[in-house]
Each structure stands twice: as structure tokens, then as C-alpha cells.
Amino acid sequence: MYNYQNLVYENENGIAIVAINRPKALNALNAATMRELNDLCDKLAQDKAVQVVILTGSGDKAFVAGADITEMQAMSAIEGREWGKLGQLVFNKLENLPQPVIAAVNGFALGGGCELAMACDIRIASEKAKFGQPEVTLGITPGFAGTQRLARLVGKGLAKEILYTGDMIDAAEAYRIGLVNKVVAPEELMAAAKAMAQKIMMRAPVAVRLCKAAVNEGLDTDLETGTAYEAEVFGLCFATEDQKEGMAAFVEKRKANFKGK
Numbered sequence: 001m002y003n004y005q006n007l008v009y010e011n012e013n014g015i016a017i018v019a020i021n022r023p024k025a026l027n028a029l030n031a032a033t034m035r036e037l038n039d040l041c042d043k044l045a046q047d048k049a050v051q052v053v054i055l056t057g058s059g060d061k062a063f064v065a066g067a068d069i070t071e072m073q074a075m076s077a078i079e080g081r082e083w084g085k086l087g088q089l090v091f092n093k094l095e096n097l098p099q100p101v102i103a104a105v106n107g108f109a110l111g112g113g114c115e116l117a118m119a120c121d122i123r124i125a126s127e128k129a130k131f132g133q134p135e136v137t138l139g140i141t142p143g144f145a146g147t148q149r150l151a152r153l154v155g156k157g158l159a160k161e162i163l164y165t166g167d168m169i170d171a172a173e174a175y176r177i178g179l180v181n182k183v184v185a186p187e188e189l190m191a192a193a194k195a196m197a198q199k200i201m202m203r204a205p206v207a208v209r210l211c212k213a214a215v216n217e218g219l220d221t222d223l224e225t226g227t228a229y230e231a232e233v234f235g236l237c238f239a240t241e242d243q244k245e246g247m248a249a250f251v252e253k254r255k256a257n258f259k260g261k
């Protein structure tokens with residue numbers, strides 16, 4: 001159990017449920033929240049009791065409505081650069097956590113909020129969710145890798161349209177363009193995220209983590225280097241008890257009982 005001012009944390013049978021908790025400011029990310037997220041990522045990376053992470057926003061209106069504009073308003077260029085570096089560090093840690101991370105997007109995911117959702121492995125959206133990168137309406141560019149992750153997720157043309165216009169898109173459109181994996185009714189959001197987490201937890205844990213590492217490593221490099229990395233992690237699986245159990249269970253026509261070893 002971890003205690004924070006701006007995050008609500010609970011571990012529900014191996015699923016860490018983390019809510020950004022500043023509902024009065026639509027969960028906008030201020031520096032204090034970012035530092036707490038940084039600390040939490042360091043702890044989760046070492047936490048053997050957590051198999052999957054679900055990230056969401058408190059309240060029924062917002063996932064995260066962006067970086068905190070009131071805090072950014074008076075920043076100098078140097079402070080802006082430090083803020084950008086902190087956010088990028090935290091989002092990179094989140095993206096590279098050993099555990100799979102599911103964003104349960106319950107409402108507005110704008111600016112830094114959309115970027116936060118994109119740093120997660122999988123996004124499940126409520127029908128009420130809205131996405132966008134409105135930075136250009138504020139005279140800035142995205143600073144937490146929105147220009148990079150959005151283009152990788154939805155392609156160059158659509159990313160540029162979203163970035164240049166600052167328009168919001170609804171959950172159905174986000175699904176259509178591949179920004180979210182699934183859209184569900186608001187009241188079903190957490191159940192859908194937990195169901196996906198539970199399904200992932202039934203699979204061989206080491207293999208799941210190696211899949212994550214292979215996708216993340218591979219997408220940042222060329223196909224040849226990526227497939228070489230895949231061959232390495234594939235080979236590593238044969239050093240696990242779970243590979244023996246998984247294949248024995250198939251041959252014996254029974255359900256596999258994985259131990260994460």
C-alpha cells in the first residue's frame with residue numbers, strides 16, 4: 001500500500017489500481033503529482049505483488065485534463081525545460097514498467113492527459129472519454145512526447161491533424177483511428193479494465209513481460225534489430241518453468257498453471 005497526496009493507490013489481488021486524484025482541477029498534472037508518479041513508478045518496478053497496473057482518473061469527468069495550466073502559466077524557459085524533462089522521464093518509466101499498464105480513460109484525456117494515456121500499453125475508454133492535444137491553443141507544443149507517441153499510434157497524417165487543430169475527438173473516433181483499444185459504457189469501464197488485467201494475469205508472466213519489452217524495444221529501432229531482440233527473448237522463455245508447464249499442459253490437454261518462474 002502506497003500513500004500519496006495526489007494519487008489513490010490500491011492493490012486488488014495483484015492489480016495495482018492508480019487514480020490521479022485532483023478532481024477539482026480535472027486531475028490536471030502539477031509538479032507534485034508528477035513527482036509522486038515518478039516515485040510510484042520506481043516502487044512498482046520493484047513490486048513483486050503487482051502483476052498489472054490500471055491507471056485512471058478520480059471523479060466522473062476527467063482522466064487527466066492536461067498539465068496544470070495555472071502552474072505552467074508563469075514558468076520561465078528554463079523551468080519549462082525542467083518540467084518537460086520531468087514529465088518525459090516519468091512517462092518513459094511508466095511505458096517501460098515491467099508490468100503491463102492499462103489506461104482506463106474515464107473522461108477528458110487532453111494534452112498531458114492524452115500523452116499519459118499513450119504512455120500506457122493499452123487504452124480502454126468510457127463512451128464519455130474525449131481525447132485531444134490542445135497545446136497549440138495555449139501557444140505551446142506538447143511536451144510529454146505527444147508529437148512522438150501520437151504519430152506512432154495513429155499515423156503521421158491523423159496525428160498532425162489532431163496536433164495542428166487542437167480539436168477534441170470522442171471515444172468512438174479515438175477507437176476508429178486506433179488511439180484506444182476498446183470503448184465501453186462508463187459504468188463498465190473499471191470492470192472491463194479489470195477483466196483484461198485478469199486475462200493477462202492468467203498468461204505466463206515472464207512471457208508477457210518479455211512481449212512488452214520486445215514491442216517497446218522493437219518499435220524504437222529497425223525491423224532487423226527488433227527481430228533479433230525478439231529471438232533473444234524467445235530463447236529466454238526456454239529457461240523458464242512456465243514454458244515447460246505451458247507446453248506440457250497443451251500436450252496433456254489441461255489448463256496451464258503458471259508460476260511466473
Ligand code: DAK
Nearest residue numbers: 025026028065066067068069080084110111112134142143
Ligand atoms: N490545468 C489546470 N486546471 C484545469 C485544467 C488544466 N489543464 N483543466 C481544467 N482545469 C480546472 C479549471 O480551471 C476549473 O477550475 P476552477 O475554475 O473550478 O477552479 C476546473 O478544472 C473545472 O474545469 P472547467 O470549469 O473548465 O470544466 P468544463 O467542463 O467547463 O471544461 C475542459 C472542461 C476539459 C474542456 C476544460 O477544463 C479545458 O479546456 N481544460 C484545459 C484543457 C487543456 O488545454 N489541456 C491541455 C493542457 S496543456 C511541455 C510540458 C507539458 C505540456 C506541454 C509542454 N513542455 C515542457 C514543453 C503539456 C501541456 C498540456 O497538457
